Amino acid sequence: MADGPTITTIAERAGVSIASVSRVLNGLPTRQETVRKVMAAADELGYVRNAVARSLKSRRTHQVAFAMADVGNPAYLAMLRQIQPVLKAAGYRLVLHSTDAVAADEIDVLHSLGERYVDGLIMSPLRVTEQHLQMLRAARAPVVIIGSVPEGTPVDNVRADSRTGVKLAVDHLHALGRRRIGMVNGPLDTVPGAARGAAYREALETLGLPYDENLVEIGDFYRAEGARAVAELLLREPGVDALMCANDLIALGALDVLRAAGRRVPEDVAVVGMDDTDLAAASWPSLTSVSLGSAERGKAAAELLLDRLQHGDREPRLVTVPPRLAVRASTTGEEPYPASRAAGRTRADKREGGRS
Amino acid sequence: MADGPTITTIAERAGVSIASVSRVLNGLPTRQETVRKVMAAADELGYVRNAVARSLKSRRTHQVAFAMADVGNPAYLAMLRQIQPVLKAAGYRLVLHSTDAVAADEIDVLHSLGERYVDGLIMSPLRVTEQHLQMLRAARAPVVIIGSVPEGTPVDNVRADSRTGVKLAVDHLHALGRRRIGMVNGPLDTVPGAARGAAYREALETLGLPYDENLVEIGDFYRAEGARAVAELLLREPGVDALMCANDLIALGALDVLRAAGRRVPEDVAVVGMDDTDLAAASWPSLTSVSLGSAERGKAAAELLLDRLQHGDREPRLVTVPPRLAVRASTTGEEPYPASRAAGRTRADKREGGRS
DNA sequence: TTGTAGGCGTTATCAC
DNA sequence: GTGATAACGCCTACAA
Numbered sequence: 001m002a003d004g005p006t007i008t009t010i011a012e013r014a015g016v017s018i019a020s021v022s023r024v025l026n027g028l029p030t031r032q033e034t035v036r037k038v039m040a041a042a043d044e045l046g047y048v049r050n051a052v053a054r055s056l057k058s059r060r061t062h063q064v065a066f067a068m069a070d071v072g073n074p075a076y077l078a079m080l081r082q083i084q085p086v087l088k089a090a091g092y093r094l095v096l097h098s099t100d101a102v103a104a105d106e107i108d109v110l111h112s113l114g115e116r117y118v119d120g121l122i123m124s125p126l127r128v129t130e131q132h133l134q135m136l137r138a139a140r141a142p143v144v145i146i147g148s149v150p151e152g153t154p155v156d157n158v159r160a161d162s163r164t165g166v167k168l169a170v171d172h173l174h175a176l177g178r179r180r181i182g183m184v185n186g187p188l189d190t191v192p193g194a195a196r197g198a199a200y201r202e203a204l205e206t207l208g209l210p211y212d213e214n215l216v217e218i219g220d221f222y223r224a225e226g227a228r229a230v231a232e233l234l235l236r237e238p239g240v241d242a243l244m245c246a247n248d249l250i251a252l253g254a255l256d257v258l259r260a261a262g263r264r265v266p267e268d269v270a271v272v273g274m275d276d277t278d279l280a281a282a283s284w285p286s287l288t289s290v291s292l293g294s295a296e297r298g299k300a301a302a303e304l305l306l307d308r309l310q311h312g313d314r315e316p317r318l319v320t321v322p323p324r325l326a327v328r329a330s331t332t333g334e335e336p337y338p339a340s341r342a343a344g345r346t347r348a349d350k351r352e353g354g355r356s
Numbered sequence: 357m358a359d360g361p362t363i364t365t366i367a368e369r370a371g372v373s374i375a376s377v378s379r380v381l382n383g384l385p386t387r388q389e390t391v392r393k394v395m396a397a398a399d400e401l402g403y404v405r406n407a408v409a410r411s412l413k414s415r416r417t418h419q420v421a422f423a424m425a426d427v428g429n430p431a432y433l434a435m436l437r438q439i440q441p442v443l444k445a446a447g448y449r450l451v452l453h454s455t456d457a458v459a460a461d462e463i464d465v466l467h468s469l470g471e472r473y474v475d476g477l478i479m480s481p482l483r484v485t486e487q488h489l490q491m492l493r494a495a496r497a498p499v500v501i502i503g504s505v506p507e508g509t510p511v512d513n514v515r516a517d518s519r520t521g522v523k524l525a526v527d528h529l530h531a532l533g534r535r536r537i538g539m540v541n542g543p544l545d546t547v548p549g550a551a552r553g554a555a556y557r558e559a560l561e562t563l564g565l566p567y568d569e570n571l572v573e574i575g576d577f578y579r580a581e582g583a584r585a586v587a588e589l590l591l592r593e594p595g596v597d598a599l600m601c602a603n604d605l606i607a608l609g610a611l612d613v614l615r616a617a618g619r620r621v622p623e624d625v626a627v628v629g630m631d632d633t634d635l636a637a638a639s640w641p642s643l644t645s646v647s648l649g650s651a652e653r654g655k656a657a658a659e660l661l662l663d664r665l666q667h668g669d670r671e672p673r674l675v676t677v678p679p680r681l682a683v684r685a686s687t688t689g690e691e692p693y694p695a696s697r698a699a700g701r702t703r704a705d706k707r708e709g710g711r712s
Numbered sequence: 713t714t715g716t717a718g719g720c721g722t723t724a725t726c727a728c
Numbered sequence: 729g730t731g732a733t734a735a736c737g738c739c740t741a742c743a744a
Contacts (some may be wrong), residue, residue, distance in 0.1 A: 004470055004496055006721055017731045022723060031729055046494070052417065053721030055408045056736050057673070072437050081428050084454050093473070094452045095419070097633075098440050114360055114404025117419075117449070138402070140360055182542075252638055253492025259640070282608055284615070284640040335612075362737055373715045378739060387713055409737035412720050 005045040013041040021167035025049070060119055064305060067097035067109045067123040074248075074277035076124065079146065079298030083122060091117070101126050110135040113143070120309055122146065122301045124341035127191050142308040144301045145193075156304040158319045160292040162192060162274075165323030167206070169244055169272045169290050172325055174207050176332075178242035178270055181209070184229050184254060185246045186221040193218075196246045196274070215240060219250065226253025234261060241269055242331075248273035248280050251287055255330070271330040285329035286336060293321035368395040382403070416475055420661060423465045423479040430604075430633035432480065435502065435654030439478060442658035448475070452470045457482050466491035469499075476665055478502065478657045483547050489548040498664040500657045509571035514658040518548060518630075518650040521679030522555035522560070525600055525628045525646050528681055530563050532688075534598035534626055537565070540585050541602045541612060542577040549574075552630070554601045571596060575606065582609025590617060597625055598687075604629035604636050611686070627686040628666050641685035644693060649677035 007021040014021065014037040023030050024038040041047075046089055048216060055061045064087055068076040080096075087094050095118055099105035106125050110132070121139075124146040125132060136143060136155050172179050180184040183200045186193040202210050214237050219229035226249060233240065233258065245251035251273030255265060263269050265285055276291035300319045308314070331333045363377040370377065370393040379386050380394040397403075411417045420443055424432040436452075443450050451474055453471055455461035456696030462481050466488070469477060477495075480502035481488060492499060492511050498510040529537050539556045542549040557567050570593050575585035582605060589596065590613065601607035611621060619625050629636055632647035656675045664670070685691045 004472070008721080018722085019724085019731055019733090020729085023730085026723080029729080035729080046470070048467065048496070050721050051471035051473040052408060052411045053736090056412050056720090056738090057724085059736075061408065071440055072433070077428070078432065080452075084427055084452065088454070096436075096440065096450045096452050098444070111404070114402070115407035117407040140404070147687070183719080203469070278635065279638040282635040282638045283610070350726045364737080364740095374738085375715060375717095375740080376713085379714085382739080385713080390713080406737055409720090410739085412722095412737080413739050415720075 004050075005042075005047045006050065007047075009045060010038060010047055010224075011040045013045065015037045016327045030328075056088055059116075062091055063093045063095050063118045064097040064302075065097055065109065065113075065118045065121045067099055067121065067125075069099055069101040069124070069126055071096070071098045074279070075253060075275050075292075075294045076181050078277075078294035079124065079301070082210075082295045082298035083302040086299060086306065091308050092306075095162065099126075103127075103129060103131075106129055107135055110139060110143075114140045116140070120144070120305045122305055142305060144305045144308075146297050146301050154316055154344065156308060156317050156319075157303075158301045158304065158321065160294075160297060160321055161291075161323055162195045162292055163199040163202070165274065165290040165292055165325075166244065167203040168323055168325045169274070170200065170203035170207065170328070172288070172331065173242040173244070173270055173272065174209070176242075176266075176270060179209065180237070180245060181242040182215040182217070182233055182237065182240040183244045184226055184233065184250050185218050185244075186250070186261075187214065188218060192211045193246065200244060212237075221249060223249045223253040223256070226250030227257045228253070230254040230257045231261075234258075234263075243269060243271045245273050246270065248275050248277045248287060248289055251289070251330070252279060252283055255283060255285070255287070265333050266333050268330070273330075276324075276326045280326065280328065281336075285333070288328045288331040289326050291324045291326055292325060296321045357559055360406075361398075361403045362406070363403075365401060366394060366397045366403055369401065370394045398464055415472075417473060419449045419451050419474045420658075421451040421453055421465065421469075421474045421477045423455055423462065423477065423481075425455055425457040425480070425482055427452070427454045430635070431631050431648075431650045434633075434650035435480065435657070438651045438654035439508065439658040442655060442662065446662050448662075451452055452478045455481075459483075459485060459487075463487055464493060466499075468496045472496070476500070476661045478654075478661055494510050498661060500661045500664075502653050502657050510672055512657075512664060512675075514653045514657045514677065516650075516653060516677055517679055518551045518646075518648055519555040519558070521630065521646040521648055521681075522552055522600065523559040524681045525630070525677055526556065526559035526563070528644070528683070528687065529598040529626055529628065530565070531602070532598075532622075532626060534566065536571065536593070536596045537598040537600060538571040538573070538589055538596040539600045539602075540573050540575065540582055540589065540606050542575065542606070544574065549602065556600060568593075577603050577605060579605045579609040579612070582606030583613045584609070586610040586613045587617075590614075590619075599625060599627045601627065601629050604631050604633045604643060604645055604654065607645070607686070608635060608639055611639060611641070611643070622685070622687050622689050629686075632639075632680075632682045634683065636682065637692075639686075640691075641689070644684045644687040645682050647682055649679060652677045 007018045010021045011018045020034055021038050024035050064246040097109050102138050120142040122144045136153055146158045148159055149157045185197050188194050204211050217229040217233040219225035243254050251271050258265055258269055273287045273289040280287040280289040363374045365375045366377045375708045376390055377394050380391050413688055422439055453465050478500045502514045504515055505513045517711040541553050544550050560567050573585040573589040575581035599610050601610055607627050610627050614621055614625055629645040632645040636643040636645040
């Protein structure tokens with residue numbers, strides 16, 4: 001762990017100036033003989049460029065930050081999985097920030113952009129406050145926001161469409177003949193909770209189904225809470241024949257309770273989750289789930305940022321990623337495993353694999 | 357996105373020298389009046405320290421890298437989840453490397469330590485080659501290896517104990533009265549495959565059970581492969597009453613096949629997985645699984661690295677993390693959900709939560 | 713207490 | 729082609 005060699009060390013050893021060393025190292029036109037001497041010296045010394053000094057001079061760090069609420073959340077993980085290779089391919093390193101869903105931490109990250117340790121930032125904030133917007137307008141480096149941001153904010157923006165997503169699910173249930181479609185939501189004061197609740201109501205309306213308060217239960221975005229909520233809903237509305245759950249964990253809780261209550265899924269009650277996490281494919285019955293395109297959003301965000309890093313100031317762009325319904329057994333009754341194994345590994349299968 | 361202010365800008369504005377600015381910014385003894393002027397100027401200009409310039413001078417980046425094979429693998433994710441907060445609390449940023457299980461990429465990361473863009477590295481290599489060891493000996497920054505490394509290698513080392521892990525599981529099955537305990541393993545030419553296979557044999561021996569080749573089936577570490585392997589094993593040995601699976605995905609495949617074959621779990625066949633991933637708690641029946649302590653290993657690695665960053669050269673340390681058996685319904689038949697919901701949220705529940 | 717000046721390792725602009 | 733030399737932004741003797 002001795003102090004590494006610098007271009008000065010090489011210059012001395014090769015008997016040339018540091019300018020020549022730098023030129024050789026950067027492939028600028030140089031006499032053949034000089035090139036040889038420098039390369040030889042560099043090799044012998046095991047020289048490696050100092051990235052910090054480089055950055056100071058070039059004003060580029062070749063690092064990009066990704067800030068999200070929680071590393072463990074599968075939705076963010078899906079984004080990360082897409083962002084990483086895109087950045088890597090373009091020669092950027094990834095700096096990871098976990099903000100623990102604390103707004104102050106997000107502001108902090110935005111502020112730290114001024115330290116110039118990264119060339120840009122991808123951020124997926126829990127909600128966008130006025131303070132966020134202020135910081136975004138003053139940001140010292142390009143930012144891509146995954147989420148929604150008011151028009152006119154000078155950042156690229158990637159959005160999901162949970163409204164259409166909920167509609168896809170409700171339509172699917174309706175097409176299967178379900179007419180008493182319940183909703184198990186998370187808190188209404190969260191952005192997704194509010195959006196999904198409204199979308200549910202809207203979807204019913206479009207289908208000409210009545211909106212019935214008794215069919216709606218609010219809990220939190222956890223499995224145990226989902227279970228509790230469904231238990232109460234069943235008690236109040238035994239006739240419910242389908243459940244639209246605001247995320248996969250809630251849906252797993254629903255499966256727990258339905259099983260315990262002796263209701264068959266999907267014969268008696270069909271269940272749909274949301275986010276299409278790995279858990280959806282692992283549960284039994286496997287869970288039909290609305291994908292909001294986390295992976296696609298991550299990829300789009302990374303590409304937007306890279307583009308912006310090259311073409312300094314173009315107009316901010318908005319990308320909206322369409323949702324997709326991943327149909328599985330909890331609505332159709334058809335299990336993909338092990339029957340379809342001839343068709344090759346599933347996506348979740350490959351993802352989870354590895355010699356851990 | 358105009359060029360940010362520097363200490364020079366502040367110095368001019370405050371009418372003092374850059375040295376004074378630096379002193380104020382670093383809290384060194386300075387006259388009150390000067391402090392005021394500098395702070396005022398800094399505030400008005402929205403000054404933020406340039407981390408790159410700082411690093412060049414101080415030779416510290418306050419960044420640490422974590423290199424693993426695949427961001428999507430739950431075992432690595434569990435490590436990441438622990439590493440992140442430890443580093444953050446100590447004021448370090450996290451740079452993430454995904455090596456895609458390619459040895460050359462790992463060597464690359466080791467080499468890039470010479471660029472000095474991080475102060476240290478935590479690496480979980482797929483396997484440790486001679487080239488790895490060479491690079492490790494020549495590493496230009498402290499490294500912690502999660503995995504096994506020969507004695508004498510000058511790096512801190514954190515290990516799992518899959519041998520004891522398998523023994524825990526086999527003992528558990530034996531205690532439940534199972535005597536025809538099969539094993540579904542991954543390829544024997546992988547490190548975990550070999551270790552787990554040997555441990556299985558050893559565990560049987562200790563219990564005085566015969567080792568029967570017919571009870572062992574080799575596939576790969578994926579769900580569909582696990583299903584295939586179990587299907588063949590069932591055909592060959594219908595009397596099998598327990599399955600030790602080399603990871604959770606294989607175990608999920610086992611559940612699929614057993615269900616399709618009309619075998620009850622655990623009444624007819626008990627199933628144990630390995631790694632104790634989130635999937636184990638999501639499946640039905642929920643999966644008893646051997647935790648190899650990914651989370652603990654991550655935490656230990658981060659702490660070792662931080663310690664090393666403070667106390668430059670102490671002796672390399674070795675930490676071995678004990679395995680733990682997470683008992684669930686696939687062996688005991690007792691489902692934690694929703695019965696135990698009064699007991700509060702489970703670990704997996706909290707982990708997965710969030711307003712995605 | 714404060715300012716001047718040198719250096720961290722590179723890159724880039726000059727003359728030569 | 730090549731070699732001094734001046735930045736990049738910050739920290740820190742050392743001198744005043």
